[in-house]
Amino acid sequence: MSFSNRFENGIVILGAGNVATHLSLALKKANISIKCVYSKTIAPAKELAHKVDAHYTNEIEHIPVEADLYIIAVKDDVITSIVDNLDMEYGIVVHTAGSVPMDVFQKKFSNYGVFYPLQTFSKKRDLDFNSVPICIEANSEQLERILIRLAKKLTETVELVDSEQRKVLHLAAVFACNFSNHMYAAASEIINNSGISFDLLKPLIKETVKKAIDNDPVKAQTGPAVRNDQEVISKHLEMLKDHPQFEKTYRFVSESIYQLKQEKEN
Amino acid sequence: MSFSNRFENGIVILGAGNVATHLSLALKKANISIKCVYSKTIAPAKELAHKVDAHYTNEIEHIPVEADLYIIAVKDDVITSIVDNLDMEYGIVVHTAGSVPMDVFQKKFSNYGVFYPLQTFSKKRDLDFNSVPICIEANSEQLERILIRLAKKLTETVELVDSEQRKVLHLAAVFACNFSNHMYAAASEIINNSGISFDLLKPLIKETVKKAIDNDPVKAQTGPAVRNDQEVISKHLEMLKDHPQFEKTYRFVSESIYQLKQEKEN
Numbered sequence: 001m002s003f004s005n006r007f008e009n010g011i012v013i014l015g016a017g018n019v020a021t022h023l024s025l026a027l028k029k030a031n032i033s034i035k036c037v038y039s040k041t042i043a044p045a046k047e048l049a050h051k052v053d054a055h056y057t058n059e060i061e062h063i064p065v066e067a068d069l070y071i072i073a074v075k076d077d078v079i080t081s082i083v084d085n086l087d088m089e090y091g092i093v094v095h096t097a098g099s100v101p102m103d104v105f106q107k108k109f110s111n112y113g114v115f116y117p118l119q120t121f122s123k124k125r126d127l128d129f130n131s132v133p134i135c136i137e138a139n140s141e142q143l144e145r146i147l148i149r150l151a152k153k154l155t156e157t158v159e160l161v162d163s164e165q166r167k168v169l170h171l172a173a174v175f176a177c178n179f180s181n182h183m184y185a186a187a188s189e190i191i192n193n194s195g196i197s198f199d200l201l202k203p204l205i206k207e208t209v210k211k212a213i214d215n216d217p218v219k220a221q222t223g224p225a226v227r228n229d230q231e232v233i234s235k236h237l238e239m240l241k242d243h244p245q246f247e248k249t250y251r252f253v254s255e256s257i258y259q260l261k262q263e264k265e266n
Numbered sequence: 267m268s269f270s271n272r273f274e275n276g277i278v279i280l281g282a283g284n285v286a287t288h289l290s291l292a293l294k295k296a297n298i299s300i301k302c303v304y305s306k307t308i309a310p311a312k313e314l315a316h317k318v319d320a321h322y323t324n325e326i327e328h329i330p331v332e333a334d335l336y337i338i339a340v341k342d343d344v345i346t347s348i349v350d351n352l353d354m355e356y357g358i359v360v361h362t363a364g365s366v367p368m369d370v371f372q373k374k375f376s377n378y379g380v381f382y383p384l385q386t387f388s389k390k391r392d393l394d395f396n397s398v399p400i401c402i403e404a405n406s407e408q409l410e411r412i413l414i415r416l417a418k419k420l421t422e423t424v425e426l427v428d429s430e431q432r433k434v435l436h437l438a439a440v441f442a443c444n445f446s447n448h449m450y451a452a453a454s455e456i457i458n459n460s461g462i463s464f465d466l467l468k469p470l471i472k473e474t475v476k477k478a479i480d481n482d483p484v485k486a487q488t489g490p491a492v493r494n495d496q497e498v499i500s501k502h503l504e505m506l507k508d509h510p511q512f513e514k515t516y517r518f519v520s521e522s523i524y525q526l527k528q529e530k531e532n
Contacts, residue, residue, distance in 0.1 A: 076498075099498060119470055120477065120488060127473070133466050159466060168460040169467075171502050175512075176453035176467050177474045178489030179519045180446040184475075185483040185526060187442035194434040200399050200425060201435075201442050202479050204385055207393070208443040209450075209475045211386065213468050217451040222386060223444030232342075232365060236437050245522040250441075252518040256511040257448045260455070 007068040007150070010035030012091075013054070014063075014082055015073035016044035018121035019096050021051075023073060023154075026129035028052045030153040035067050060085045067091050069150075071115060076100050083108060092143060098170035101163040102137050113138035113147050116166060117155075120177055129154055135161035135169065183253075186246050218264060225254035226261050273334040273416070276301030278357075279320070280329075280348055281339035282310035284387035285362050287317075289339060289420075292395035294318045296419040301333050326351045333357050335416075337381060342366050349374060358409060364436035367429040368403050379404035379413050382432060383421075386443055395420055401427035401435065449519075452512050484530060491520035492527050 011032065013024050016039035024034055034054040039045035042058040049056035057063060063070075065088050072082050072095040079095050083104060086093070093105055094115040105112035114137040121127065134151040136158060138144040144160065151158040161169060184205065188198045211220045224232035233254055240247035277298060279290050282305035290300055300320040305311035308324040315322035323329060329336075331354050338348050338361040345366050352359070359371055360381040371378035380403040387393065400417040402424060404410040410426065417424040427435060450471060454464045477486045490498040499520055506513035 099501070118466060120473055122477070125477070125480075131469050133469060135466075157466070157469075159462075161462065165460050165462050167501075167505065168457060169462055171505055172453040172457040172467060173470055174489055174491075174502060175449045175456065175516075176471050178487070178491060178523070179452075179515075180449040180471070181474055181478050181483055181487055181489075182491075182519055182523045182526070183441045183446040183449060184478045185487060186445075186522070187438040188483050189526070190441065191434060191438040194431050196425075196427065196431050196435055200384060200401075200423070201438060203397050203399060203423075204439055205442050205446070205475060205479065207386055208447055209471060211388070211391070212447050212450045213471065214391075217447055217454050221444070221447055221451060223440055223447075225440075225444060225448075235365070235433075236440065239433065239437055245525040246441075248518050249445075249522040252514050253445045253448055256452070256515040257444070259511040260448070260451060 007032055009066055009068045009091075010064075011069045011071060012036045012038065012063055012067045013048070013071050013073060014038045014060075014086070015071075016041075016048040017073065017075075018123050019117065020071075020073035021048055021123050022119075022121045022127055022129060023071065023096065023117060024048055024052045024054075026154045029129070032150075032153065036064055038063050061087070063087075065089045069094070071096065079104055092146070094147065098173065099167060101167075102139065103163070105139075111139065111143055113143055114163070114166065115147060115151065116161070118169065118173065130156055133157040133159060135159050135166060137162055137166065182249075186249065190240075190243070190246065218260065221257060221261065223257070225257035228258055273298055275332055275334045275357075276330075277335045277337060278302045278304065278329055278333045279314070279318075279337050279339060280304045280352070281337075282307075282314040283339065283341075284389050285383065286337075286339035287314055287389050288385075288387045288393055288395060289337065289362065289383060290314055290318045290320075292420045295395070298416075298419065302330055304329050327353070329353075331355045335360070337362065345370055358412070360413065364439065365433060367433075368405065369429070371405075377405065377409055379409055380429070380432065381413060381417065382427070384435065384439065396422055399423040399425060401425050401432060403428055403432070448515075452515065456506075456509070456512065484526065487523060487527065489523070491523035494524055 011034050013020050034052045037045050037049040037054050037056045045056040068091055070091050070093040076097050079100050092111045093109050094113045102114050116135040117132050119132040132155050134155050136147045138147050148158050277300050279286050300318045303311050303315040303320050303322045311322040334357055336357050336359040342363050345361050358377045359375050360379045368380050382401040383398045385398040398421050400421050402413045404413050414424050457464055
């Protein structure tokens with residue numbers, strides 16, 4: 001195979017958003033050189049390129065064709081058009097998306113895979129990349145080994161995850177991350193109207209997460225719903241009558257909690 | 267007034283469950299002596315009494331009548347019957363419940379209040395009580411000051427919270443604690459059937475919570491629902507067709523996320 005094991009010919013980053021930024025910084029920290037940053041808008045490309053001592057471009061045909069690895073870290077729905085327009089000589093190409101299957105590369109490239117860092121990234125927040133799990137998939141065992149080796153330079157946790165599993169992981173992440181955050185948001189909205197500070201809930205939130213992580217969240221479930229305490233539930237629904245969407249959420253999450261408990265008992 | 271400021275005549279703890287245990291241990295640590303632990307079952311009363319060098323009883327009429335403070339830390343629906351059967355000479359009486367109004371004491375006692383530690387407690391888990399907010403309510407300003415002074419010996423965060431606010435706080439806590447935990451539980455159930463470890467999601471969960479706590483959870487919202495990404499949402503609902511309760515939860519939480527976003531924009 002013609003691709004290099006050590007990425008001496010450099011890496012191209014396609015994208016300059018949250019994932020692209022944190023991944024590039026982690027690569028730089030691991031002394032892996034980034035050759036070029038591409039973004040369809042020039043300003044973020046320049047900004048990221050500056051941080052990692054790379055060239056930059058906003059024209060996809062100006063991307064160097066002789067790099068060892070092309071990492072596509074853009075929004076899911078842009079990946080296909082990037083794949084259509086990207087040219088290279090011999091490199092490996094991967095994307096970083098949770099919900100896009102690996103075979104998006106199949107027609108066009110020979111050496112391809114997925115390099116999915118399972119984390120919520122913001123440009124503005126520092127993050128210890130060392131604790132971010134990277135999920136790897138590749139179209140050959142040899143490439144799999146190469147991507148695993150690269151990932152291990154960036155983080156402690158590297159897992160082989162196929163496209164089907166990655167879809168499940170992404171769905172689970174929506175519950176664990178987006179939906180749990182909405183529960184905090186709802187709590188914050190409910191509380192802000194009553195003159196109490198959301199800060200008061202923060203120790204409770206921290207301890208709840210610790211419990212769920214140290215034990216099993218199914219076993220750690222507490223509250224009126226799991227006790228099927230209809231008296232408290234009715235009072236709460238009554239209190240939410242001016243917040244129809246929170247009322248609905250309260251009703252269905254409570255039902256879901258109780259159903260899961262019953263399933264587990266049977 | 268006849269009640270003592272310094273609790274030289276000791277404190278009686280009614281209850282021997284999670285809240286009673288952690289609160290008693292915190293009092294002991296602050297060198298405040300516990301005179302007696304009461305529980306309707308003798309074994310937990312004995313166990314807790316042993317930990318805090320107190321007497322114990324499972325007969326409510328054997329509780330000493332000359333203590334300075336009686337802390338009722340039992341399940342919400344048992345508080346009324348405890349109040350009916352409790353006798354004392356001059357003490358203060360408080361309960362520790364989030365959703366029970368202070369006036370449960372009004373008919374019978376002269377000096378009463380609420381001493382509500384806002385946290386999720388488990389006997390088996392150690393906890394730094396110093397970071398637990400205590401919410402105080404009292405039927406006089408003098409008693410308010412006394413309870414605040416006591417609470418400040420146990421923790422850094424002490425707030426005056428009236429019965430109406432405490433109800434709201436309890437409702438918000440159901441979202442922030444019980445409902446967010448169910449989102450982790452759902453994620454864990456979804457993932458466990460696919461051969462991937464829930465551990466892989468833990469760094470994401472931790473960072474999501476940090477983001478929500480450091481910023482505003484409403485602003486920190488990410489994911490397909492807030493983007494109104496119907497393509498991803500439909501795929502996820504399709505994947506959940508064998509989990510009707512998670513499917514319903516997914517649908518309503520997603521709607522709630524999008525509605526909150528629209529409210530905030532208007």
